Amino acid sequence: MPGTMQSADARTAWTGAIDAVDRRLLVASQAGLPLVPRPYRELAASVGLPEEEVMRRLRHLLERRVIRRIAALPNHYALGYRANGMTVWDVADEAIAGLGALVGALPFVSHCYQRPRRLPHWPYNLFAMVHGATRDEVAEHVGRMAAILGSAARSGDVLYSSRILKKTGLRLQPE
Amino acid sequence: MDTLDQQLIDLLQDGIPVVERPFAPVAHRLGLTEEAVLERLSRLLAEGVLTRFGPLLDAAALGGAFTLAALSAPEADFDRIANLVNAHAEVAHNYRREHAFNMWFVIGCEQPSRIAEVIAEIERETGCPILDLPKVDEYFLGLHLTPRQPAPA
Numbered sequence: 001m002p003g004t005m006q007s008a009d010a011r012t013a014w015t016g017a018i019d020a021v022d023r024r025l026l027v028a029s030q031a032g033l034p035l036v037p038r039p040y041r042e043l044a045a046s047v048g049l050p051e052e053e054v055m056r057r058l059r060h061l062l063e064r065r066v067i068r069r070i071a072a073l074p075n076h077y078a079l080g081y082r083a084n085g086m087t088v089w090d091v092a093d094e095a096i097a098g099l100g101a102l103v104g105a106l107p108f109v110s111h112c113y114q115r116p117r118r119l120p121h122w123p124y125n126l127f128a129m130v131h132g133a134t135r136d137e138v139a140e141h142v143g144r145m146a147a148i149l150g151s152a153a154r155s156g157d158v159l160y161s162s163r164i165l166k167k168t169g170l171r172l173q174p175e
Numbered sequence: 176m177d178t179l180d181q182q183l184i185d186l187l188q189d190g191i192p193v194v195e196r197p198f199a200p201v202a203h204r205l206g207l208t209e210e211a212v213l214e215r216l217s218r219l220l221a222e223g224v225l226t227r228f229g230p231l232l233d234a235a236a237l238g239g240a241f242t243l244a245a246l247s248a249p250e251a252d253f254d255r256i257a258n259l260v261n262a263h264a265e266v267a268h269n270y271r272r273e274h275a276f277n278m279w280f281v282i283g284c285e286q287p288s289r290i291a292e293v294i295a296e297i298e299r300e301t302g303c304p305i306l307d308l309p310k311v312d313e314y315f316l317g318l319h320l321t322p323r324q325p326a327p328a
Binding site: 026029032033069121122172 | 189193195217227233257264266272274280321
């Protein structure tokens with residue numbers, strides 16, 4: 001969903017969004033769901049809960065979007081997306097909200113954020129991740145983004161990823 | 176990876192339902208048994224075509240704090256510094272990128288105060304100043320990758 005507003009300090013405090021039983025469930029499943037025909041029954045057995053309760057809790061976590069979905073995460077490279085470019089732009093402060101939403105809505109952009117500048121070494125405040133089969137393809141996409149941003153973007157760059165150093169994802173720690 | 180694998184990858188990215196036999200709908204769509212779907216899914220995970228299969232958590236909904244961080248590692252020291260960064264459990268992802276700032280990683284913590292601590296620890300361990308780039312606003316978060324080419328046999 002584009003355009004969700006966050007407070008200027010994005011480090012929101014822990015709100016107790018999940019209880020201790022939810023936590024046990026998420027810790028037990030976050031490395032992966034059991035690959036069996038009845039995975040929730042097996043998950044329930046591993047945490048000592050009834051299957052029906054596990055399913056009820058997972059549905060509730062999905063409704064509240066604590067779990068975005070129960071799904072596969074693809075390896076970009078293995079699927080033919082060999083070019084991953086983090087595009088960064090120095091966008092005028094008064095224009096960034098509107099332009100950020102436009103850029104974020106582009107079909108080849110997977111993540112789009114405003115972040116603070118860190119002058120003098122890092123002048124960019126708009127970040128948009130672009131995936132493509134080749135760098136040429138990503139470069140084409142970047143051209144479209146530059147056209148949309150126009151003169152509101154004083155400078156920009158593309159930082160291609162050349163190696164995945166770690167990709168475990170967000171992990172809850174057991175209490 | 177054959178055509179069925181590609182279709183499976185497409186469907187599984189959208190997610191499975193919370194029902195007793197959540198693979199049955201996908202199996203039915205593809206004309207496979209659930210066992211065959213699970214075999215293919217296991218293989219795709221083992222081969223690294225899929226990196227994970229399970230609940231995908233939303234850091235913001237959990238109320239956690241997270242930031243994007245970057246540093247500039249001297250080339251001769253790159254691997255050593257990468258290992259030091261990766262050793263922190265709070266580092267969820269770490270990528271090498273082609274730029275003077277060549278190491279980019281996401282730090283995710285349940286306690287906001289912990290972010291600054293992790294950054295300070297990494298700076299101490301590596302000797303590299305860290306760019307701390309928390310998100311101020313978010314315009315889109317979503318990714319669905321359609322396989323781009325038939326894989327080699």
